[in-house]
Amino acid sequence: MIEERMKLVAKRLDVVEPSPTLAITAKANQLKANGIDVVGFGAGEPDFDTPEHIKEAAKKAIDAGKTKYTPVSGTVSLRDAIIHKLQRDNGLKYERNQIIVGTGGKQVLYNFFMAVLNPGDEVIIPAPYWVSYADIVRLAEGIPVIVPTDISSGFKINAEQLSKHITNKTKVFIFNSPSNPTGSAYTRKEVESLVSVLEPKDIIVLSDDIYEKIIYDGLEFVNPAMISTKMKEKTFVVNGVSKAYSMTGWRIGYGAGNAEIVKNMDTMQGQSTSNASSIAQAAAEAALLGDQSPVETMRQAFDVRRKLIVGLLNQIPGIDCRMPEGAFYAFPYLTQVFSLSAFQKLKQSKGESSNSKLFCEILLDQYQVAAVPGSAFGDDQAIRLSYALGEKDIEKGIERIKKMVLDLQ
Numbered sequence: 001m002i003e004e005r006m007k008l009v010a011k012r013l014d015v016v017e018p019s020p021t022l023a024i025t026a027k028a029n030q031l032k033a034n035g036i037d038v039v040g041f042g043a044g045e046p047d048f049d050t051p052e053h054i055k056e057a058a059k060k061a062i063d064a065g066k067t068k069y070t071p072v073s074g075t076v077s078l079r080d081a082i083i084h085k086l087q088r089d090n091g092l093k094y095e096r097n098q099i100i101v102g103t104g105g106k107q108v109l110y111n112f113f114m115a116v117l118n119p120g121d122e123v124i125i126p127a128p129y130w131v132s133y134a135d136i137v138r139l140a141e142g143i144p145v146i147v148p149t150d151i152s153s154g155f156k157i158n159a160e161q162l163s164k165h166i167t168n169k170t171k172v173f174i175f176n177s178p179s180n181p182t183g184s185a186y187t188r189k190e191v192e193s194l195v196s197v198l199e200p201k202d203i204i205v206l207s208d209d210i211y212e213k214i215i216y217d218g219l220e221f222v223n224p225a226m227i228s229t230k231m232k233e234k235t236f237v238v239n240g241v242s243k244a245y246s247m248t249g250w251r252i253g254y255g256a257g258n259a260e261i262v263k264n265m266d267t268m269q270g271q272s273t274s275n276a277s278s279i280a281q282a283a284a285e286a287a288l289l290g291d292q293s294p295v296e297t298m299r300q301a302f303d304v305r306r307k308l309i310v311g312l313l314n315q316i317p318g319i320d321c322r323m324p325e326g327a328f329y330a331f332p333y334l335t336q337v338f339s340l341s342a343f344q345k346l347k348q349s350k351g352e353s354s355n356s357k358l359f360c361e362i363l364l365d366q367y368q369v370a371a372v373p374g375s376a377f378g379d380d381q382a383i384r385l386s387y388a389l390g391e392k393d394i395e396k397g398i399e400r401i402k403k404m405v406l407d408l409q
């Protein structure tokens with residue numbers, strides 16, 4: 001019977017893992033549903049409601065009968081709104097045939113890699129990286145080439161590291177600033193330095209700009225396409241409304257770049273999901289063209305929480321947390337905590353090889369705090385805490401983490 005069932009599993013699934021972020025969030029939600037007071041630092045989504053004028057636009061779209069199929073790549077009016085946004089915010093000019101709308105940035109990324117990679121093509125991914133990059137690349141039969149960074153370099157790669165990992169099989173370099181999970185953002189100078197390596201090469205840059213609007217201390221958002229006309233031609237930009245407008249459930253993301261790539265992505269999407277929801281597209285249009293002040297209000301709230309959580313984390317003995325420049329994640333290093341003999345003994349007795357996984361398991365089961373192990377992002381020395389929750393909850397959650405660390409001393 002079991003053998004029969006095994007035949008139902010396609011070989012291609014051997015290379016992918018279920019998303020650990022979604023798994024932890026699901027477990028924490030289950031505990032909450034059972035009446036347990038869990039503090040959730042796991043989820044990768046803003047906790048704010050979608051701004052009112054965006055919701056209104058969706059209601060109007062329903063009443064106006066915008067409930068039919070749209071072009072696969074998105075309505076003309078949404079694509080024009082995206083063109084307007086890219087010009088207004090990034091100084092980048094695109095034509096309609098260079099824009100594609102998908103069901104979230106995730107689908108756009110998936111279709112991009114399915115459309116450009118051939119088996120064996122290498123994709124350079126700086127670590128720590130967003131969980132889905134490596135899995136999507138593997139599903140598209142590419143080879144993820146991971147470039148490790150750590151807290152000492154602010155979790156950023158430099159030109160030398162980048163050029164060392166380029167081979168004649170390198171097809172794509174993934175650039176994600178501000179980053180999930182570290183919150184690190186590259187300065188213009190740092191982007192220029194990476195561009196000096198990339199510009200002469202035949203490599204496509206996939207710039208994942210999803211956290212563009214959540215950036216602090218007046219730092220300018222810069223992606224490689226913004227550096228030069230030549231780089232704009234080599235760069236494929238992915239962005240969306242999920243994080244900036246608190247619209248994760250609406251599922252609208254978009255891509256901008258080479259028209260040939262967009263055409264092939266359209267073909268991929270046309271044979272899988274077709275267009276993203278017509279109603280959500282109308283809402284995304286209102287988000288991109290309407291009042292931008294809610295974005296700033298949310299950004300300021302995140303900034304207060306960022307300073308609070310990083311300050312509290314650094315007061316815990318053995319924890320080292322860098323102040324992130326963007327996004328809504330803290331990525332504290334727990335190297336010293338993991339080396340405590342009580343923790344190492346637990347590790348042996350449980351037969352667990354990953355420090356961060358074991359820490360997060362105990363944290364959730366015994367201290368009712370959900371966090372994502374750094375190992376899921378390619379760095380086992382850290383855990384990821386999303387600070388998309390109220391200040392009182394942040395204080396409560398960090399107090400519990402402190403208790404766990406002190407119990408281990």
Ligand SMILES: Cc1ncc(COP(=O)(O)O)c(C=O)c1O
Pocket residue numbers: 044103104105106107130176179180208210239240241242248251252253
């Ligand atoms: C780095 C990064 N890119 C892309 C996405 C995709 O977001 P969505 O599919 O909601 O647009 C996420 C979501 O967590 C992310 O963290």
